[in-house]
Amino acid sequence: MNEMIFEAKGLSRSFTVGGSPIREFANHFLRDRQPTVLRAVDNVSLTLREGETLGVVGESGCGKSTLARMIAGILPASSGERCFRGEAYDSFLARKRDALKIQMVFQDPLSSLNPRLRVGEIVGEAAVLHRLVPRSKAKDYVVDILARVGLPADSINRYPHQFSGGQRQRVGIARALAVKPHMLICDEAVAALDVSVQAQIINLLMDIKRDSGLAMIFISHDLGVIRHLCDRVAVMYLGRIVELAETKQLFASPTHPYTRMLLDGMPKISLQRRRFMPIQGEIPSPLHPPLGCHFHPRCQIATEHCSRVRPELRQIAPGHVHACLNIECRSALGEM
Amino acid sequence: MTEPFFQVDGLNTWFFTRQGMVKSVRDISFDLTRGEVLGIVGESGSGKSVTGMSIMGQIDEPGRIVSGSITLNGEELTTLDFEEMRRYRGRRIAMIFQNPLMTLNPLMRVRDQMYEAIGAHEDGSRRKMHDRCIEALKAVGIPSPEERFNAYPHEMSGGMRQRVVIAIALLLGPDLIIADEPTTALDVTIQAQIIYQIRRQIDERGLGMIWITHDLSTLSELADRIMVMYAGAMMEIGTTQEIIGSARHPYTRKLLDSVPSRNTPGEKLKQIPGNMPSLLALGKGCPFASRCERATEICGEPVPATQLSGTHRIWCYHPFED
Numbered sequence: 001m002n003e004m005i006f007e008a009k010g011l012s013r014s015f016t017v018g019g020s021p022i023r024e025f026a027n028h029f030l031r032d033r034q035p036t037v038l039r040a041v042d043n044v045s046l047t048l049r050e051g052e053t054l055g056v057v058g059e060s061g062c063g064k065s066t067l068a069r070m071i072a073g074i075l076p077a078s079s080g081e082r083c084f085r086g087e088a089y090d091s092f093l094a095r096k097r098d099a100l101k102i103q104m105v106f107q108d109p110l111s112s113l114n115p116r117l118r119v120g121e122i123v124g125e126a127a128v129l130h131r132l133v134p135r136s137k138a139k140d141y142v143v144d145i146l147a148r149v150g151l152p153a154d155s156i157n158r159y160p161h162q163f164s165g166g167q168r169q170r171v172g173i174a175r176a177l178a179v180k181p182h183m184l185i186c187d188e189a190v191a192a193l194d195v196s197v198q199a200q201i202i203n204l205l206m207d208i209k210r211d212s213g214l215a216m217i218f219i220s221h222d223l224g225v226i227r228h229l230c231d232r233v234a235v236m237y238l239g240r241i242v243e244l245a246e247t248k249q250l251f252a253s254p255t256h257p258y259t260r261m262l263l264d265g266m267p268k269i270s271l272q273r274r275r276f277m278p279i280q281g282e283i284p285s286p287l288h289p290p291l292g293c294h295f296h297p298r299c300q301i302a303t304e305h306c307s308r309v310r311p312e313l314r315q316i317a318p319g320h321v322h323a324c325l326n327i328e329c330r331s332a333l334g335e336m
Numbered sequence: 337m338t339e340p341f342f343q344v345d346g347l348n349t350w351f352f353t354r355q356g357m358v359k360s361v362r363d364i365s366f367d368l369t370r371g372e373v374l375g376i377v378g379e380s381g382s383g384k385s386v387t388g389m390s391i392m393g394q395i396d397e398p399g400r401i402v403s404g405s406i407t408l409n410g411e412e413l414t415t416l417d418f419e420e421m422r423r424y425r426g427r428r429i430a431m432i433f434q435n436p437l438m439t440l441n442p443l444m445r446v447r448d449q450m451y452e453a454i455g456a457h458e459d460g461s462r463r464k465m466h467d468r469c470i471e472a473l474k475a476v477g478i479p480s481p482e483e484r485f486n487a488y489p490h491e492m493s494g495g496m497r498q499r500v501v502i503a504i505a506l507l508l509g510p511d512l513i514i515a516d517e518p519t520t521a522l523d524v525t526i527q528a529q530i531i532y533q534i535r536r537q538i539d540e541r542g543l544g545m546i547w548i549t550h551d552l553s554t555l556s557e558l559a560d561r562i563m564v565m566y567a568g569a570m571m572e573i574g575t576t577q578e579i580i581g582s583a584r585h586p587y588t589r590k591l592l593d594s595v596p597s598r599n600t601p602g603e604k605l606k607q608i609p610g611n612m613p614s615l616l617a618l619g620k621g622c623p624f625a626s627r628c629e630r631a632t633e634i635c636g637e638p639v640p641a642t643q644l645s646g647t648h649r650i651w652c653y654h655p656f657e658d
Contacts, residue, residue: 059523060494164611165380194379194550199594199607206604221523224553224596228605247601265528267553268597271581282493282526 055230166197340367347404375559
């Protein structure tokens with residue numbers, strides 16, 4: 001087995017909602033008016049090995065993007081620990097060179113690329129600044145990287161708005177690769193693209209992974225993409241991981257009721273018309289999550305116990321953990 | 337088989353821009369029967385949304401419907417003037433868009449927006465309107481409709497908002513609903529719920545629906561028939577069975593093949609090389625020819641329709657065999 005490149009231990013992040021300085025000052029005196037705290041990521045532990053791709057899947061508001069930002073070191077954690085190659089880090093500000101080792105690709109390339117810089121500068125700037133390449137060789141270096149992501153050499157002199165959506169995402173990937181990262185975090189990197197363009201970008205990411213052995217965390221709401229690209233998958237619900245397993249295992253035999261529901265809701269290309277009633281209910285507000293297991297109000301097999309006790313992640317098979325209190329989870333679901 | 341109540345015949349919608357003529361929709365023809373969902377699938381720039389807007393009579397300068405006819409219950413819509421068309425919009429044809437926050441007025445309660453929609457087309461007491469509104473909200477699966485009725489859009493989740501929009505669309509009992517990517521911005525579990533409810537309403541009320549999307553998997557579960565568009569032109573139209581199960585057009589096949597769930601996990605996806613051609617520089621032939629493996633010289637000529645079955649039509653010189 002490969003060595004561990006990243007580890008998160010009990011990582012949490014809370015946001016205070018409506019916490020303006022005046023409000024906080026007032027709260028100081030009016031003790032009964034507690035500010036509302038949103039626990040975006042709640043005690044998440046996971047690992048990533050060299051060369052591995054880990055998928056994080058969940059619906060909007062489940063905290064997957066907050067998790068990505070914490071892993072990338074853009075966002076400080078409220079509590080918990082992050083380790084890169086065994087070394088704990090909080091934010092990368094202290095050691096800027098290390099910050100380059102974890103790079104991110106965002107959903108909307110137009111808002112993550114500087115519209116007033118040419119692609120050559122966007123891609124090459126950081127590499128030159130951090131002396132990964134001498135300025136005199138920067139142009140060749142950038143052309144090289146652009147070729148790797150399938151962009152012609154003359155794109156170097158063009159601006160982001162002169163590209164199509166798929167090409168822009170290629171620029172975003174080139175920008176991330178230019179500083180020779182060891183780990184890449186893709187936050188909904190293909191969500192805004194057309195199916196045929198999405199296929200091109202997924203193939204590109206797979207090529208990069210094969211050629212450079214880059215470890216990747218791939219965040220998406222699209223189970224089809226996750227299934228295709230990832231070795232292991234973590235399913236998140238309201239800030240917590242509810243199930244984590246190898247991709248094959250998770251799709252073949254999901255055990256957590258929420259994972260089951262997600263897989264059922266996933267649109268598939270098939271000729272069988274869906275005739276059953278989909279599971280009702282919406283994601284509760286993360287501001288006031290249900291007590292106990294967050295999922296219990298929507299869960300078909302929830303018992304009274306579930307509304308009181310927070311389920312911990314338990315191992316149910318090698319490499320397969322889930323957080324469900326119902327021990328007979330699997331058989332109960334089988335009868336559904 | 338019932339008679340179609342809605343027909344589009346030879347529709348051309350072009351935009352006369354400073355860069356040149358953008359032929360966004362070229363020679364589109366289809367029809368719709370009651371209780372039927374027609375899915376229009378295509379990538380961005382394929383002209384699927386412009387088709388929807390053309391039907392609604394919502395094409396603004398510099399664009400216009402150059403030729404073709406659109407008939408609803410036998411009445412021609414393209415020749416109606418603005419005032420006449422306005423009586424149709426909302427009442428006989430309703431439209432649902434991708435982003436409910438842009439459809440709903442953020443300063444008005446759901447109640448007032450629904451009253452306004454009814455009031456624009458008919459008179460009636462508030463009491464009567466109220467019952468109708470609550471019923472419409474119930475029909476799309478909104479829990480505690482009385483409460484939601486008095487809420488503002490920002491107090492609801494994205495899924496709830498989209499349900500409200502659908503409820504408003506259903507309010508006046510239209511014959512046709514055009515939905516442009518209505519569930520694209522929603523989570524999968526919510527999407528499944530809404531699709532279920534929409535299908536039920538269509539079956540119960542016997543209305544026709546045009547569902548515009550880029551997502552073939554949603555269509556395979558919802559639509560009765562599917563029309564595939566590329567660069568403003570029709571590529572293939574047929575029943576869902578014919579399109580998903582036995583697509584004959586190279587573009588449809590490629591589109592289906594590039595969906596991750598139809599590929600072996602971990603293997604490279606079958607991608608379509610290249611990009612969509614610019615709509616400014618289209619030749620008279622098949623627009624997909626430059627990316628098509630099967631293309632030959634003849635593909636540069638105008639492509640006639642080939643009728644494969646009573647429902648299956650295709651525009652291609654080199655279709656796949658069954």
